[in-house]
Amino acid sequence: xxxxxxxxxxxxxxxxxxxxxxxxxxxxxxxxxxxxxxxxxxxxxxxxxxxxxxxxxxxxxxxxxxxxxxxxxxxxxxxxxxxxxxxxxxxxxxxxxxxxxxxxxxxxxxxxxxxxxxxxxxxxxxxxxxxxxxxxxxxxxxxxxxxxxxxxxxxxxxxxxxxxxxxxxxxxxxxxxxxxxxxxxxxxxxxxxxxxxxxxxxxxxxxxxxxxxxxxxxxxxxxxxxxxxxxxxxxxxxxxxxxxxxxxxxxxxxxxxxxxxxxxxxxxxxxxxxxxxxxxxxxxxxxxxxxxxxxxxxxxxxxxxxxxxxxxxxxxxxxxxxxxxxxxxxxxxxxxxxxxxxxxxxxxxxxxxxxxxxxxxxxxxxxxxxxxxxxxxxxxxxxxxxxxxxxxxxxxxxxxxxxxxxxxxxxxxxxxxxxxxxxxxxxxxxxxxxxxxxxxxxxxxxxxxxxxxxxxxxxxxxxxxxxxxxxxxxxxxxxxxxxxxxxxxxxxxxxxxxxxxxxxxxxxxxxxxxxxxxxxxxxxxxxxxxxxxxxxxxxxxxxxxxxxxxxxxxxxxxxxxxxxxxxxxxxxxxxxxxxxxxxxxxxxxxxxxxxxxxxxxxxxxxxxxxxxxxxxxxxxxxxxxxxxxxxxxxxxxxxxxxxxxxxxxxxxxxxxxxxxxxxxxxxxxxxxxxxxxxxxxxxxxxxxxxxxxxxxxxxxxxxxxxxxxxxxxxxxxxxxxxxxxxxxxxxxxxxxxxxxxxxxxxxxxxxxxxxxxxxxxxxxxxxxxxxxxxxxxxxxxxxxxxxxxxxxxxxxxxxxxxxxxxxxxx
Numbered sequence: 123x124x125x126x127x128x129x130x131x132x133x134x135x136x137x138x139x140x141x142x143x144x145x146x147x148x149x150x151x152x153x154x155x156x157x158x159x160x161x162x163x164x165x166x167x168x169x170x171x172x173x174x175x176x177x178x179x180x181x182x183x184x185x186x187x188x189x190x191x192x193x194x195x196x197x198x199x200x201x202x203x204x205x206x207x208x209x210x211x212x213x214x215x216x217x218x219x220x221x222x223x224x225x226x227x228x229x230x231x232x233x234x235x236x237x238x239x240x241x242x243x244x245x246x247x248x249x250x251x252x253x254x255x256x257x258x259x260x261x262x263x264x265x266x267x268x269x270x271x272x273x274x275x276x277x278x279x280x281x282x283x284x285x286x287x288x289x290x291x292x293x294x295x296x297x298x299x300x301x302x303x304x305x306x307x308x309x310x311x312x313x314x315x316x317x318x319x320x321x322x323x324x325x326x327x328x329x330x331x332x333x334x335x336x337x338x339x340x341x342x343x344x345x346x347x348x349x350x351x352x353x354x355x356x357x358x359x360x361x362x363x364x365x366x367x368x369x370x371x372x373x374x375x376x377x378x379x380x381x382x383x384x385x386x387x388x389x390x391x392x393x394x395x396x397x398x399x400x401x402x403x404x405x406x407x408x409x410x411x412x413x414x415x416x417x418x419x420x421x422x423x424x425x426x427x428x429x430x431x432x433x434x435x436x437x438x439x440x441x442x443x444x445x446x447x448x449x450x451x452x453x454x455x456x457x458x459x460x461x462x463x464x465x466x467x468x469x470x471x472x473x474x475x476x477x478x479x480x481x482x483x484x485x486x487x488x489x490x491x492x493x494x495x496x497x498x499x500x501x502x503x504x505x506x507x508x509x510x511x512x513x514x515x516x517x518x519x520x521x522x523x524x525x526x527x528x529x530x531x532x533x534x535x536x537x538x539x540x541x542x543x544x545x546x547x548x549x550x551x552x553x554x555x556x557x558x559x560x561x562x563x564x565x566x567x568x569x570x571x572x573x574x575x576x577x578x579x580x581x582x583x584x585x586x587x588x589x590x591x592x593x594x595x596x597x598x599x600x601x602x603x604x605x606x607x608x609x610x611x612x613x614x615x616x617x618x619x620x621x622x623x624x625x626x627x628x629x630x631x632x633x634x635x636x637x638x639x640x641x642x643x644x645x646x647x648x649x650x651x652x653x654x655x656x657x658x659x660x661x662x663x664x665x666x667x668x669x670x671x672x673x674x675x676x677x678x679x680x681x682x683x684x685x686x687x688x689x690x691x692x693x694x695x696x697x698x699x700x701x702x703x704x705x706x707x708x709x710x711x712x713x714x715x716x717x718x719x720x721x722x723x724x725x726x727x728x729x730x731x732x733x734x735x736x737x738x739x740x741x742x743x744x745x746x747x748x749x750x751x752x753x754x755x756x757x758x759x760x761x762x763x764x765x766x767x768x769x770x771x772x773x774x775x776x777x778x779x780x781x782x783x784x785x786x787x788x789x790x791x792x793x794x795x796x797x798x799x800x801x802x803x804x805x806x807x808x809x810x811x812x813x814x815x816x817x818x819x820x821x822x823x824x825x826x827x828x829x830x831x832x833x834x835x836x837x838x839x840x841x842x843x844x845x846x847x848x849x850x851x852x853x854x855x856x857x858x859x860x861x862x863x864x865x866x867x868x869x870x871x872x873x874x875x876x877x878x879x880x881x882x883x884x885x886x887x888x889x890x891x892x893x894x895x896x897x898x899x900x901x902x903x904x905x906x907x908x909x910x911x912x913x914x915x916x917x918x919x920x921x922x923x924x925x926x927x928x929x930x931x932x
Contacts, residue, residue: 123293124370125305126161127284129388133306133318141284144309151599152308153292153299161369163282164221165275168242169193171214172271173206181233188241190214193272200237205261212262213242213275222248249279252365253358253374280362283369297491298581301390307581311562312600321389322496324503326510331519334401334461338524339408342431343443345495345525346407346465349502350398353515354378356455360512372484378453378460381508383484390493391464391501392485394441398459400451406434407443407465416442417449418481430475431467444472444489445481464502466495466529469585477675492584495529534577537590545594548607559600560593624726627756627819628708631728634755639748641706641730646688648709649678654687657798658772660790661725661814666714668722681712685729685812686772690794690802697733697806702850706730708815728752729812731794736850738807742777742793744852745809749781749789752813756821758783772798772810788821789813832867836902839917840880843929847893851879854897857927858920867904872912876900894932 127141136144145155174196175189186206188199192214199214206212216239220226223246230237244250244257256263269278276282288299298304303321310317331350338346356376358364363384364374372383378395386392410416410426416439417423424442426432433441433448440448444467453460472489476482499521510516542556543549557567557574564579565587578587587593598606635641655664662683673679682688685707697703706729713723730748734741746765753763768780770790778792791811799808843854855877862873880896888894901908901916908916921931 123288123290123300125286125288125302126366126369127158127286128281129302129366129370130306130309133303133321134310134313135315135318136309139313141286145286147309147312148286148288148305150602150604151312153296154289156287156289158284158286161283161285162248162276162279162365164215164219165247165279166282167219168213168215168247168275170211170265170269170271170273170275171241172211173208176206176208179233179235181235185232185235187235190239190241191271192216193270197238198236199239199241200232200235201241201262203241203243203262205259205264206241207264211265211267211269211271213247213265215240215242215246221246247275249365249368251368251373252361253376254361254364278361280365283366285369294491295586297488297493297584297586298390300488300491301386301388303389304581307564311564314562321504322500324500324507326503326506326518328518328520333519333522334403334405336522336524337404337406337408338526339406341468341526342409342471343407343524344466344468344527344529345498345523346405346463347498347502347521347523348405348464349462349506349521350519351395351460351462351506351509351516352458353517354509354513356453356457376453376455377509377512378457381505384508385501385504386484386488389497389501389504390488391497392444392488392493393462393464393501393505394447394485395453395505396440396447396451396461396463397453397457398461399457400435401440401461402436404434404436405461405463406436407431408434410439414439416440418442418446419449419452420446420481421449422481424479424481427478430478431471433463442475442479442481443467445475445479445486446483462502462505464498464505466493466498474672477673480675494581494584495525496580499523530580532577532580532583533588534575535587535590535593537574537576537593539572539574541590542594542597545591546598546601546606548609549601549605552601556597559597563596563600565593565596623819623822624815627815627822628726630755631708631752631818634752635706635730639704639706639751641704641732641748644689644692644705644707646685646692646707646709647678648682648712649674650680650682650684650687651677652680653801655680655683657690657801658684658686660684660770660772661711662713668712682709683711683713685709685711685727686794686798686810687802689729689731689810690799690804690808693731693733693808694802694804697804701733701735701806701848704730704732726815727812728815728818729810731808731810733806733808734850735848736853738777738793740850740852740856741807741809743856744850745791745811746779746781747852749791749811752818753781753788753821756818758821771795782817783821786817788817832902832904834903834905834907836875836900837908837913837916839899839901839913839920840896841899841921841924842883842894842896842932843924844888844892844894844932845929847884847891849893851895853927854895854924854929857923857929858897858899859923870903870905872901872903872908872916874899875902 141158145158149155169192172191173188174191177187179185179187184202185200190197190199215227217227217229227239241262244263249257293299336346336348356378359374359377359380363380367374367380367383370387374380382393382395410430410432412428414426431443432439433443440451467489469490469492472486476486502521506518539556557569560567560576566577568575576593655667667680667683669680689705692705693703708728710724710726713725715722750763754760764784765781766779769775770778773792774795780787780790782788789811794808794810858877859874878898880898883894899920
C-alpha cells in the first residue's frame, strides 16, 4: 500500500519528522516500510512560462527559437513543437531540472543556436494519466491564461510529495491501517502528538428525502447506509486531487469516482455511487442464485455461483457487494442525483466472493481484513463535504441505515500487570506504565489495583485486539522490542529423549543439495488445480485427490499429490532469465489412506528439476549422478545401488529410469515429456527426479560401523582449464573419468576418488565467450603411498584427457 506524506500531514503534524525518520519509526513499531520515493518533486522547479518572442530557426525548418519569460528572467529555448504559439503559456524545464524519465536539462546547441532548457508536454511531465485534456495533447502542454507567469506548476497541481511503500503483509492483521487516517492516528500515538482533525467525525447538513427502501437478507451485511446527493455536476476533479490519487496508484476518472476513492484511501471505508435515476425503490442485500449473471464496471460479465453477497435493485443484481459495482447503474456525465452506498460486510463473505470470481479490488482488500461498521455513515458525510468543497449547492438527504447486529458493543479484556511483564520480559527504565501506553494507543483502561480492564477502541476490536496477548504485543511494540533485555531461558538442559529422523534427513538433504549439488531450494503452493492433478498421477490418482471446501482460488482447489506441477511452474518462471536452472524442493503430499479406516496420509517428498544448455546426454548423466549421490548420503553405497531403464508417463520415452535397491525402487528420474512441458508454457528440456522421504529414511543405518582413516595420504592435483563460458562443470567431470569410492581397502589399486570445482574466472586475457575453471583432482591407493613417477603419470594422463575433450590448460 502507498502512503502520501502530505496526506498524512493533514491529520498529524509531521514538521520536524523527515520521511526517513517516519519510515524508521513505522518499521520499528508498526509495520514494514519497504521504501519511499519523491513524487512530482520536479513540478516545484518548473515555472509557468510566457512566450514573448517567436522566430524561425535560421538553419532548420521545423525548429523555432523562443524568448521565454519565466518570471525571474527571460531565457532562450529552441523547440520543435508544432503547437508553440506567441503569447501563450507553457511549462518550462530550465537548466538543472530533472524530469521523471531521468533526463536532466543542460545548456545545449540545436543546429548552432543555444537553448537553455525545454518547453514540456504532459508526457514529459509524467501526468498523462490525469483527467486533464491539455496533458494529453500531442505536443506542448498549453497552460490557462490566468496562471501566473513564474509560478511553479506545484501551485496548481499540488505540492511535491514523498510516497511511502508499505508491505501489505505486515498490516494484514491491522484493518484500521488500510487508510491514511488510520496511519495518522497511529503516528500521532507513537509521537505523542494530537490529531489535527478526524475525518471520521465529519458532518453535513441533511434534509428529508424519499429514499429507496433498504432490506438485508439474513446476515448478508452488518450494516448498510444509503443517502441521496444532488446539486452537483459530474466533471473533472481539481488537479491537486487528481495528482494525489495518482500518487497512491489510483487513476483519476471524474469528480464523483475520485471523491469515492479519496474517501476509501482516507478513512478506509469503501463506498459506491449509483445513478439514482437508474435505481428503483427497493435496494436489497442478499445472496446470489446459482448461475445468476452480473455485468460489472470493468466490462466483464460473470456467472455467479450460489451464495455470494450481491446488491439488488429490486430483484436485479446491480453490484457484487464489497467488490465491484455493476455496469448498468454507474454514474455518467448526465448524472444529476446519486444514491450513495456505504456498507460493511462480513469479511468471510467478501473473501468467498474474491475466491469464486477471481476479482480483487481496493474495496475487497479492505473488507477482507474486516472494517469498523461505525465508519459507514462517516463516509457519506465525508463524501458530501469533499464534493461541496468543489461545488456550491450540494445537498445531502438524511441517511438511512439498516443493521443486522449491534456493532457498538465491545467486550473488555481483563489482564494484570504481572501477566504483561511476564510475557514481555525484563525492560529497564520505562517512561510509561502499561495503562498509560494503552491509553496513548486509544484504549480505554480502568485500573483496579494491579488488574487492568481494557476496552479496545472501535477501530481495533474487529478481529484485531481480542485477547490479553494482543495487549502484550501492543505494549511491546510501543516500547520497542530492542529495549527488552536478552536473558537465557531458565530451563533444564536435557538431551532430547528421541531423535527426529525425518527432520535430520531433511536438514541433511538441504545441506547436500544447496552446498554440494548446487541446487536452489524453492517453496511452492501445496495446492493443485484439476489440470495439475492429471499431469502426474504416480503417487495418487486424480480421483483420489482431496478437494478443499473453501479454497483460496478455483485453480487451487485440491491438496498437492505430486511435486511435479509446482517445480515446473518454478522452472517456467526462471528459465528464461537463467538457462541453467537447478531447483529442489522438500515438502509434503496429501495421499490416500492405506485403508478406508485410516485418515489421509501426509508423505514428505524430495524432488528436483533442472534445465541446462549442455548436451542432453551429459545432463542425463548428471541427473543420474545427483540421484546416486543422494542415495549414498542416505546410506546406500554406490555398489549396492540398482539403476534401471524404465518408462513412465511423465517422461520422454527412452529417457527415464529408476534407482534404488535390488528390492525397492526409490527414485524415478528422467527428461519430462514435451506435451507436459507445453501445458506449463515451457519450451526447453527439463530433467526431473523425485522420491518419498520415508523411502530414503529406510536406507539410514541407525548404528553406523566405524571405519578407521586411511594410513596412506591421497594425492591432490589442482589445474585450471579454459572452456566455453556457457559450458558446465559436468562436462569437465565427464572428461576426467569415473569417480569411484574406495570400497575395498585391501586392493592395490589407484583410483580417482574426487574431482571438485574450486573457482571460476572470466575476463582478463580470456576471450569474451570463455571462462577459466579451477578444479581439484584427488587420487588414492588404499595400500600404499604413490611414487612421484606414478603421480606424474596420473597428472599427465588427466591433462591429456582434458585436451582430447577440447579443454586447454591455462
